[in-house]
Amino acid sequence: xxxxxxxxxxxxxxxxxxxxxxxxxxxxxxxxxxxxxxxxxxxxxxxxxxxxxxxxxxxxxxxxxxxxxxxxxxxxxxxxxxxxxxxxxxxxxxxxxxxxxxxxxxxxxxxxxxxxxxxxxxxxxxxxxxxxxxxxxxxxxxxxxxxxxxxxxxxxxxxxxxxxxxxxxxxxxxxxxxxxxxxxxxxxxxxxxxxxxxxxxxxxxxxxxxxxxxxxxxxxxxxxxxxxxxxxxxxxxxxxxxxxxxxxxxxxxxxxxxxxxxxxxxxxx
Amino acid sequence: xxxxxxxxxxxxxxxxxxxxxxxxxxxxxxxxxxxxxxxxxxxxxxxxxxxxxxxxxxxxxxxxxxxxxxxxxxxxxxxxxxxxxxxxxxxxxxxxxxxxxxxxxxxxxxxxxxxxxxxxxxxxxxxxxxxxxxxxxxxxxxxxxxxxxxxxxxxxxxxxxxxxxxxxxxxxxxxxxxxxxxxxxxxxxxxxxxxxxxxxxxxxxxxxxxxxxxxxxxxxxxxxxxxxxxxxxxxxxxxxxxxxxxxxxxxxxxxxxxxxxxxxxxxxxxxxxxxxxxxxxxxxxxxxxxxxxxxxxxxxxxxxxxxxxxxxxxxxxxxxxxxxxxxxxxxxxxxxxxxxxxxxxxxxxxxxxxxxxxxxxxxxxxxxxxxxxxxxxxxxxxxxxxxxxxxxxxxxxxxxxxxxxxxxx
Ligand SMILES: Cc1ncc(COP(=O)(O)O)c(C=O)c1O
Numbered sequence: 146x147x148x149x150x151x152x153x154x155x156x157x158x159x160x161x162x163x164x165x166x167x168x169x170x171x172x173x174x175x176x177x178x179x180x181x182x183x184x185x186x187x188x189x190x191x192x193x194x195x196x197x198x199x200x201x202x203x204x205x206x207x208x209x210x211x212x213x214x215x216x217x218x219x220x221x222x223x224x225x226x227x228x229x230x231x232x233x234x235x236x237x238x239x240x241x242x243x244x245x246x247x248x249x250x251x252x253x254x255x256x257x258x259x260x261x262x263x264x265x266x267x268x269x270x271x272x273x274x275x276x277x278x279x280x281x282x283x284x285x286x287x288x289x290x291x292x293x294x295x296x297x298x299x300x301x302x303x304x305x306x307x308x309x310x311x312x313x314x315x316x317x318x319x320x321x322x323x324x325x326x327x328x329x330x331x332x333x334x335x336x337x338x339x340x341x342x343x344x345x346x347x348x349x350x351x352x353x354x355x356x357x358x359x360x361x362x363x364x365x366x367x368x369x370x371x372x373x374x375x376x377x378x379x380x381x382x383x384x385x386x387x388x389x390x391x392x393x394x395x396x397x398x399x400x401x402x403x404x405x406x407x408x409x410x411x412x413x414x
Numbered sequence: 415x416x417x418x419x420x421x422x423x424x425x426x427x428x429x430x431x432x433x434x435x436x437x438x439x440x441x442x443x444x445x446x447x448x449x450x451x452x453x454x455x456x457x458x459x460x461x462x463x464x465x466x467x468x469x470x471x472x473x474x475x476x477x478x479x480x481x482x483x484x485x486x487x488x489x490x491x492x493x494x495x496x497x498x499x500x501x502x503x504x505x506x507x508x509x510x511x512x513x514x515x516x517x518x519x520x521x522x523x524x525x526x527x528x529x530x531x532x533x534x535x536x537x538x539x540x541x542x543x544x545x546x547x548x549x550x551x552x553x554x555x556x557x558x559x560x561x562x563x564x565x566x567x568x569x570x571x572x573x574x575x576x577x578x579x580x581x582x583x584x585x586x587x588x589x590x591x592x593x594x595x596x597x598x599x600x601x602x603x604x605x606x607x608x609x610x611x612x613x614x615x616x617x618x619x620x621x622x623x624x625x626x627x628x629x630x631x632x633x634x635x636x637x638x639x640x641x642x643x644x645x646x647x648x649x650x651x652x653x654x655x656x657x658x659x660x661x662x663x664x665x666x667x668x669x670x671x672x673x674x675x676x677x678x679x680x681x682x683x684x685x686x687x688x689x690x691x692x693x694x695x696x697x698x699x700x701x702x703x704x705x706x707x708x709x710x711x712x713x714x715x716x717x718x719x720x721x722x723x724x725x726x727x728x729x730x731x732x733x734x735x736x737x738x739x740x741x742x743x744x745x746x747x748x749x750x751x752x753x754x755x756x757x758x759x760x761x762x763x764x765x766x767x768x769x770x771x772x773x774x775x776x777x778x779x780x781x782x783x784x785x786x787x788x789x790x791x792x793x794x795x796x797x798x799x800x801x802x803x804x805x806x807x808x809x810x811x812x813x814x815x816x817x818x819x820x821x822x823x
Binding site: 200201202203204205207211215218223224249250251252253254255275276277278280281298299300301302303304305308312323326327328 | 430438439440441442443444445446447448586587592596599600603604605606607700702703704705706711713715716717718719
């Protein structure tokens with residue numbers, strides 16, 4: 146059976162374009178405001194959204210997402226709010242695939258089977274758990290499989306070819322190729338490592354390969370769409386919301402317009 | 415798990431870095447290759463006579479090992495008359511046990527061909543030891559330290575800078591050790607080709623818990639022989655403070671097969687383990703994942719880390735090394751909370767009865783020994799890890815006890 150995530154990626158491929166994947170943390174700037182912001186990602190043109198489950202110790206995130214996580218946690222966001230965000234978004238946008246991206250400890254603490262069941266019930270399509278390497282992932286993958294959830298693994302420029310094969314054979318949905326060595330955050334250049342990593346990854350798998358980390362502009366989206374199946378953008382959306390301050394309408398408009406620019410970018414390859 | 419798992423020859427951790435249910439490697443893919451390189455290089459180094467000989471020579475001629483064992487009669491009188499023996503890691507070069515691990519990993523860094531070292535530090539002792547080794551070996555050095563800790567351990571910030579290290583004050587989260595570790599990981603992911611992360615305690619992803627422990631095992635190996643020679647028998651108990659747990663693992667390890675020797679770790683209870691302001695991870699935490707390993711963590715129902723509090727920067731940490739988690743669950747070691755106030759009283763007591771000013775971290779172990787001595791009585795012998803000296807803590811102590819003329823209590 147084809148997963149929601151595979152369907153969405155296949156549809157983009159059929160249109161001969163890359164998919165656009167947008168990230169925003171749940172609870173940012175508030176639970177309700179966060180739901181509206183994730184919807185704005187889809188309204189602007191994202192095919193897939195990653196809903197972040199904010200964590201107290203986001204070791205893979207740069208200052209922008211750290212700030213957003215901080216605001217969400219200080220606002221009291223809970224896992225149940227994250228799941229409700231998934232449910233509201235998936236319910237109102239059945240054409241999109243909704244993923245949760247988070248660190249492992251919140252899932253572990255919530256309960257592996259319980260999280261998988263509740264995420265699936267909320268209409269979630271899968272997860273990205275960047276600090277859960279393949280070696281530690283067996284219990285999660287089993288639970289995810291039972292509930293029809295995809296598990297997207299990250300590969301990095303430092304991943305050796307043998308390792309790439311191990312990682313891609315464990316994952317499903319797509320492979321997340323990190324464009325650079327580093328944490329999340331916008332960068333002036335996508336860099337040369339991304340293309341090489343995508344090629345090396347494709348040699349090990351038929352899964353779509355999507356590129357993230359540092360991509361923030363339409364021009365970069367076009368560049369990445371030239372060699373990848375999807376373009377992942379996070380910090381740039383978060384930054385638009387931070388820049389809008391208290392003005393929620395302005396924030397949502399900024400998110401929508403960036404998503405629209407990027408959506409055009411991924412179609413221009 | 416039974417105590418038999420601690421008989422000599424038991425292989426811990428296993429190949430995946432697990433001590434029972436604890437340990438492992440919960441890290442981003444980008445760091446897998448680097449951590450595997452550390453593990454592979456360490457496996458080779460620890461079986462390489464040339465590496466071991468070079469480390470031994472450094473420990474002897476540079477650090478000043480073996481560190482002495484000191485009988486403290488006047489202090490013992492306050493500990494129910496039990497005989498207290500101090501293992502004097504405070505007399506090592508740079509003033510704490512931290513140098514043992516740092517020299518080992520510095521040699522390893524050179525073997526791996528890396529030229530830059532980063533490290534986290536809480537009390538600043540690991541940072542000072544790392545900056546020292548970088549000066550000695552000619553490595554570039556960046557130390558991450560929580561902003562709160564740069565203030566309460568300002569002397570050590572100056573020492574690190576004097577030694578040529580860059581010190582970065584970390585302003586995120588609780589602005590203490592936990593956040594310094596987060597920031598060091600972020601640096602490592604971005605610079606892993608040139609850089610070794612010289613982790614300062616027995617936590618973190620495999621192989622750090624086992625490797626850091628191995629570099630500190632010298633503490634227990636020396637102390638066990640010294641106590642036997644001095645007293646003709648093994649001690650009744652070994653007591654050490656536990657932040658991440660490196661000095662404790664170092665002194666405990668050699669005694670693990672000695673079933674009659676109690677192993678007691680003293681955690682920071684801050685304002686009290688029953689209050690929200692403490693760092694008593696093994697006493698009050700739950701199993702979870704922090705900084706790359708499964709271990710006990712101070713966390714809420716959603717798996718968010720709870721900020722710790724302790725007067726001691728080196729113990730102010732909401733996690734703990736996975737081997738301690740295992741020792742606790744198996745019952746081979748006991749972990750007790752010690753409050754700020756009890757530690758500060760012990761600090762002053764050792765200063766005034768023996769002329770030894772301990773680090774506030776080590777004072778937690780001394781406070782634990784005072785209680786234990788009264789429980790065990792005058793027949794008992796208690797070995798205490800005096801993990802560091804207190805010079806760095808004089809500002810905190812002066813404020814606590816009103817030692818400055820301008821603000822005398
Ligand atoms: C003197 C001293 N003792 C103990 C510690 C705590 O570390 P660990 O628990 O790893 O020994 C520190 C850490 O900064 C320290 O400086």
